[in-house]
Amino acid sequence: MSGEQHPLAIAIKPLLDAVGASAVSLDEIQPNDVTLEWEGKPAVAVRLPGLESALDRLLNEIRRQFGGADLATLDRMDKQRVVALLEERGAFTIRHGVENVAAALGVSRFTVYNYLNRQQAAGKQA
Incomplete structure (x- = not known):
């Protein structure tokens, strides 16, 4: 993710690092990404790692x-x-x-x- 990061992206970074995932901005979402919401609105997408x-x-x-x-x-x-x-x-x-x-x-x-x-x-x- 570039630019200013959403607080949720900052909060989950240690978890993403531990599992090999990455946060991506909403304009970069791909079909297999998981979108996380913050206060009812899409905030960040998570790209899970491959095998x-x-x-x-x-x-x-x-x-x-x-x-x-x-x-x-x-x-x-x-x-x-x-x-x-x-x-x-x-x-x-x-x-x-x-x-x-x-x-x-x-x-x-x-x-x-x-x-x-x-x-x-x-x-x-x-």
């Missing part, structure tokens, strides 16, 4: 949980925790999920698969 950015949002969320550090700098135990958290959130159902997570962690695909296998084995023993 292609879902893994990026998950990785950014995990990065925040680990203090904002580059995930590649984490130790092995933390990287295993990252893989477990991403598995819980469905990151590996996204096309090229393993490859992208491996790149973010600075490890090989084989290592990510090993972490997943260990996690599954531990789950079966519990």
Whole structure:
């Protein structure tokens, strides 16, 4: 959105950032945008992200949980925790999920698969 922003757009910005959405002005609305009203009048439109950015949002969320550090700098135990958290959130159902997570962690695909296998084995023993 350009120019002066509506108070609603300002108020929802942290939420939009967290989910990867963006506020767009009313004159830029597209059919899939969601229009939000303020005091009974259209105030701002929200453009939801596509699935292609879902893994990026998950990785950014995990990065925040680990203090904002580059995930590649984490130790092995933390990287295993990252893989477990991403598995819980469905990151590996996204096309090229393993490859992208491996790149973010600075490890090989084989290592990510090993972490997943260990996690599954531990789950079966519990």
